Amino acid sequence: MAIAHLDADCFYVSAERVRHSYLNKLPVGVLSNQGACVIAKSYELKAKGVTTGMPIWDARPLCPNAIFIKRDFEWYEVLSRQMLGMLQTVSPTVEYYSIDEMFFEAADVDPRQLQQRILRQVRVPVTIGISRTRSLAKLASDNAKPFGCYVATSDEQIAGLLADRPVDEITGIARRSKRKLEAVGIKTCSDFARADRRLIRRLLTKTGESLWWELNGNPVTAISTTRLPHKFISRGGSVGKATAIPELCEAWIIRNVERLIEALDYHLVLCEQVSLAVEFKDASGAGLRASLPSATADYGLIAAATLQMWRRLWQGQTLAYMHVIAERLQSRRCFQRGLFDQPTERQQRLAEAKQQINQRIGRFALRSAATLPLTELYLDRANNYEVCDIHGKTCF
Amino acid sequence: MCLGVAVPIHEIPETLIVQHRLADRIAQRDPGAGREIQFLWRHRQPVLAVNLDNQLRIVKWGNRGGGPLPAGGWCHREWIEAGLWQELRPQPAIIAAALAIDRGIWTLANEGIKGVVVRDRVYMLTEPATHYYRIMTRSNRMPVLVGQTI
Numbered sequence: 001m002a003i004a005h006l007d008a009d010c011f012y013v014s015a016e017r018v019r020h021s022y023l024n025k026l027p028v029g030v031l032s033n034q035g036a037c038v039i040a041k042s043y044e045l046k047a048k049g050v051t052t053g054m055p056i057w058d059a060r061p062l063c064p065n066a067i068f069i070k071r072d073f074e075w076y077e078v079l080s081r082q083m084l085g086m087l088q089t090v091s092p093t094v095e096y097y098s099i100d101e102m103f104f105e106a107a108d109v110d111p112r113q114l115q116q117r118i119l120r121q122v123r124v125p126v127t128i129g130i131s132r133t134r135s136l137a138k139l140a141s142d143n144a145k146p147f148g149c150y151v152a153t154s155d156e157q158i159a160g161l162l163a164d165r166p167v168d169e170i171t172g173i174a175r176r177s178k179r180k181l182e183a184v185g186i187k188t189c190s191d192f193a194r195a196d197r198r199l200i201r202r203l204l205t206k207t208g209e210s211l212w213w214e215l216n217g218n219p220v221t222a223i224s225t226t227r228l229p230h231k232f233i234s235r236g237g238s239v240g241k242a243t244a245i246p247e248l249c250e251a252w253i254i255r256n257v258e259r260l261i262e263a264l265d266y267h268l269v270l271c272e273q274v275s276l277a278v279e280f281k282d283a284s285g286a287g288l289r290a291s292l293p294s295a296t297a298d299y300g301l302i303a304a305a306t307l308q309m310w311r312r313l314w315q316g317q318t319l320a321y322m323h324v325i326a327e328r329l330q331s332r333r334c335f336q337r338g339l340f341d342q343p344t345e346r347q348q349r350l351a352e353a354k355q356q357i358n359q360r361i362g363r364f365a366l367r368s369a370a371t372l373p374l375t376e377l378y379l380d381r382a383n384n385y386e387v388c389d390i391h392g393k394t395c396f
Numbered sequence: 397m398c399l400g401v402a403v404p405i406h407e408i409p410e411t412l413i414v415q416h417r418l419a420d421r422i423a424q425r426d427p428g429a430g431r432e433i434q435f436l437w438r439h440r441q442p443v444l445a446v447n448l449d450n451q452l453r454i455v456k457w458g459n460r461g462g463g464p465l466p467a468g469g470w471c472h473r474e475w476i477e478a479g480l481w482q483e484l485r486p487q488p489a490i491i492a493a494a495l496a497i498d499r500g501i502w503t504l505a506n507e508g509i510k511g512v513v514v515r516d517r518v519y520m521l522t523e524p525a526t527h528y529y530r531i532m533t534r535s536n537r538m539p540v541l542v543g544q545t546i
Contacts, residue, residue: 020504022404022494025429035532044426056532060500065425067495067502070528070546240527376527380545
């Protein structure tokens with residue numbers, strides 16, 4: 001079976017070029033949620049040395065002519081789903097891996113034709129890699145960018161794909177794994193594929209061994225057409241300008257709790273445990289975990305538990321990042337009821353009314369008054385939709 | 397403060413380019429990219445392309461000298477709303493702009509920027525910067541964009 005990996009070329013920039021053709025061939029950077037960092041760059045901007053994650057004030061001197069654009073995930077999702085829809089017409093098995101990456105069974109697919117069709121209909125350039133496993137297909141597409149096709153299905157083609165490529169080009173081999181591998185002389189992808197399987201398992205555990213099988217052409221991870229149930233759900237991120245103002249910090253916590261509860265509602269799950277992870281401006285971090293009285297998605301219980309954790313771990317530091325994480329998830333269709341602290345009927349009715357009002361009027365139209373210090377943030381509609389709000393992706 | 401805009405060259409009629417000697421304002425942002433005309437406040441004689449009564453005109457940008465007209469090239473939207481410029485009889489206009497530059501950051505202006513024409517001058521309308529725009533440009537005021545907010 002041939003597996004294909006489709007990767008949209010500098011997707012957010014390409015999506016902006018769909019609606020602003022003026023940006024074609026120009027150095028363009030798409031900015032993060034807070035407008036401070038480059039989260040996507042055109043090849044023209046990349047050529048000037050601008051990297052993903054670079055703050056805008058570092059990027060500008062490298063390319064004074066660059067054009068910086070506010071992200072618009074709602075628009076990117078529209079194009080992403082168009083690409084997904086097109087793939088579903090040519091392949092029976094498609095995995096929506098991320099907003100700009102998809103895996104699919106490629107038995108009867110002509111990648112060049114598909115690429116041209118997507119360019120014609122969605123107007124986004126994509127690169128396609130085809131091989132025997134997911135890891136090989138991804139490696140192939142990574143090495144054919146931009147707007148390339150790389151087919152490596154025969155033994156010779158796979159050997160050519162692996163030869164002389166640094167081992168950290170394999171998705172799943174990051175800096176630490178690379179160091180471990182280099183210490184035993186494994187520097188390239190072909191070194192990795194030829195290495196003793198037991199050695200790889202010893203160095204990189206079962207995950208590394210799976211990669212070894214995949215690089216040798218034996219599929220380990222199948223294409224998944226539906227997302228597996230979440231083990232945990234998290235909401236959070238940067239708080240914009242780092243702050244030590246208590247009301248602002250708590251407003252951010254409540255914002256993320258409300259977003260988390262929305263996600264629990266969407267996925268029809270309850271959580272038995274909630275964690276709070278924070279990072280301060282001085283790069284120090286802290287975290288706490290709290291058990292809830294029962295499996296719940298009740299705002300009052302989760303907000304109270306999270307605020308309590310925050311007040312225990314905060315000693316006046318300047319908050320920069322935070323995540324609220326719902327853990328030990330249970331399906332709402334089948335879960336163990338607790339003896340105590342069930343949300344009252346009144347609370348449930350209140351939560352339903354809030355959900356209905358927001359569905360009808362707009363997201364966050366009705367929200368906790370604790371978020372009032374963030375009114376300006378809520379006024380900007382673009383802040384109400386983030387990449388994690390795009391559902392159905394198997395990765396992130 | 398927005399200190400300039402760029403417009404694709406094909407959006408400015410050749411006759412206006414010749415008549416107003418705009419040739420030295422033509423720029424190419426990157427090799428292979430299309431040409432554009434940049435209208436910058438730092439130009440010796442700053443002008444802007446303005447859509448007035450459905451006609452594109454080249455109009456002097458604000459007032460850098462003395463005289464009775466307000467100094468500068470910008471007008472707070474709040475001033476117009478409060479009627480502070482009423483005596484000047486400002487006429488609403490749309491400043492043609494595909495891109496705008498503020499503190500060295502170029503960003504999309506899309507459908508143009510709102511402005512007011514007072515006699516033979518155009519002033520760019522500004523409003524308090526949004527949180528996003530402020531972080532992006534470190535500027536406290538932003539141009540009033542047509543059909544979008546950054």
